[in-house]
Amino acid sequence: MRDKAVRVLEQNWTGRSTVPSRSLYPHQWSWDSAFIAIGLRNVSVGRAQTELESLLQAQWPDGRIPHIAFSPDVPRDAYFPGPDFWQARLANGTESSGIVQPPIHALAAWLTHQADPAESTRQGFLQRVYPGLVAWHGYLRDRRTLGGGGLVAIVHPWESGMDNSPAWDRALARVTPAPAGSFTRRDTDHAADADRPTDLDYGRYVQLAATYRDHGYDDRETPHGFAVEDPCFNALLICSEHALAEIATTLGQDPAPHLRYAAELTDALVGRLFTDGMFRACDLVSGDLIPSETVAGLIPLVVPGLPVADVLLETALGPRFRLGETRLVPSYDLTADDFDPGRYWRGPSWFNTAWLIHRGLVQLDQTAHADALRADLQALAEATDFAEYVDPFTGEAHGARSFSWTAALALDLCRP
Ligand code: 9WN
Numbered sequence: 001m002r003d004k005a006v007r008v009l010e011q012n013w014t015g016r017s018t019v020p021s022r023s024l025y026p027h028q029w030s031w032d033s034a035f036i037a038i039g040l041r042n043v044s045v046g047r048a049q050t051e052l053e054s055l056l057q058a059q060w061p062d063g064r065i066p067h068i069a070f071s072p073d074v075p076r077d078a079y080f081p082g083p084d085f086w087q088a089r090l091a092n093g094t095e096s097s098g099i100v101q102p103p104i105h106a107l108a109a110w111l112t113h114q115a116d117p118a119e120s121t122r123q124g125f126l127q128r129v130y131p132g133l134v135a136w137h138g139y140l141r142d143r144r145t146l147g148g149g150g151l152v153a154i155v156h157p158w159e160s161g162m163d164n165s166p167a168w169d170r171a172l173a174r175v176t177p178a179p180a181g182s183f184t185r186r187d188t189d190h191a192a193d194a195d196r197p198t199d200l201d202y203g204r205y206v207q208l209a210a211t212y213r214d215h216g217y218d219d220r221e222t223p224h225g226f227a228v229e230d231p232c233f234n235a236l237l238i239c240s241e242h243a244l245a246e247i248a249t250t251l252g253q254d255p256a257p258h259l260r261y262a263a264e265l266t267d268a269l270v271g272r273l274f275t276d277g278m279f280r281a282c283d284l285v286s287g288d289l290i291p292s293e294t295v296a297g298l299i300p301l302v303v304p305g306l307p308v309a310d311v312l313l314e315t316a317l318g319p320r321f322r323l324g325e326t327r328l329v330p331s332y333d334l335t336a337d338d339f340d341p342g343r344y345w346r347g348p349s350w351f352n353t354a355w356l357i358h359r360g361l362v363q364l365d366q367t368a369h370a371d372a373l374r375a376d377l378q379a380l381a382e383a384t385d386f387a388e389y390v391d392p393f394t395g396e397a398h399g400a401r402s403f404s405w406t407a408a409l410a411l412d413l414c415r416p
Pocket of ligand 1: 020025029031032067158160161162163187
């Protein structure tokens with residue numbers, strides 16, 4: 001499995017970064033690159049560093065790390081929405097999207113450093129990436145604390161990384177979709193229609209992105225039709241603030257501001273989003289907590305020192321997610337009427353969420369559960385030829401194959 005995973009990462013390596021999938025996603029994606037670096041550190045620390053540093057080349061002057069950095073080497077219409085849609089070009093010539101993805105980058109940088117601290121120190125890796133990572137979190141704190149309660153908000157479903165989650169249905173229903181004939185999807189050229197979002201939802205994604213673009217991606221000017229505090233996004237920000245504290249200490253700088261922000265965010269996460277044993281997203285437009293139970297609500301298991309970890313673990317083991325009895329961790333409540341084991345983020349299991357929950361279980365000393373999840377992840381990665389996601393009951397592969405983060409994270413769990 002290890003050799004096959006290394007081969008997938010080599011096939012998807014472009015020389016500076018790794019595409020998630022040669023067919024479906026032929027550019028550099030933000031949180032994919034972070035997960036990929038976490039795997040690559042086990043093969044080549046230098047490549048893991050380059051992966052993260054090439055992403056930082058796409059960082060905007062306001063600090064945001066865009067969700068896609070476009071490759072100049074593939075046709076401009078290979079992926080929709082491509083560079084001509086987003087119309088965002090940096091002074092260094094890099095073209096990117098204008099939205100973001102979950103901030104797991106500082107954690108990835110810290111884990112990359114830890115794979116070979118002496119070599120990383122010799123190369124000055126942390127010194128080079130620390131200012132960009134601080135600016136990234138600064139953007140989120142200063143421009144995205146839209147709800148006033150301390151948590152950061154996402155302004156597009158794609159920013160959650162869980163695009164088609166049922167948790168977004170009600171908020172998305174308020175958005176008037178872009179007319180069907182006004183754009184051409186590319187994703188359904190490469191993946192089964194039944195696995196992907198519907199045309200109606202796609203029209204809404206396009207409309208939200210176009211509105212943001214037409215307001216210069218300015219968070220103060222844009223009338224955000226979708227604004228949500230997502231538990232996964234905020235949990236990863238907390239983990240990354242803890243990582244920044246470690247990085248600051250290693251560089252001889254003061255970790256206290258990072259630890260303070262991590263503690264404030266943790267209080268806000270529990271205070272605002274935790275109810276009935278589960279974290280739920282908050283819809284800032286309606287002001288309501290979104291009742292849907294999705295895997296995003298379990299990701300806070302990875303937050304160091306989470307005060308409600310025991311209760312959350314019970315929920316993961318309970319009838320809605322059946323951790324240990326299903327393959328990996330389903331993306332959506334197994335008992336929900338609209339649960340769908342094959343459609344994008346509406347039921348199937350993903351490898352990145354399983355890796356995060358595995359990390360949480362290790363931190364909680366839940367060794368038996370952690371070992372079982374690790375074995376399942378590795379076995380499924382190999383059996384599905386490193387699929388993008390799988391059916392939580394049968395383990396059947398869906399979406400792309402030779403998917404980079406699947407290979408990277410299976411590889412990472414080979415660590416002794
Ligand atoms: C939109 C690349 C990305 C992942 C996301 C996943 C999917 C894109 C899409 O693919 O999103 O960003 O076209 O559906 O949902 O998590 O980063 O792998």
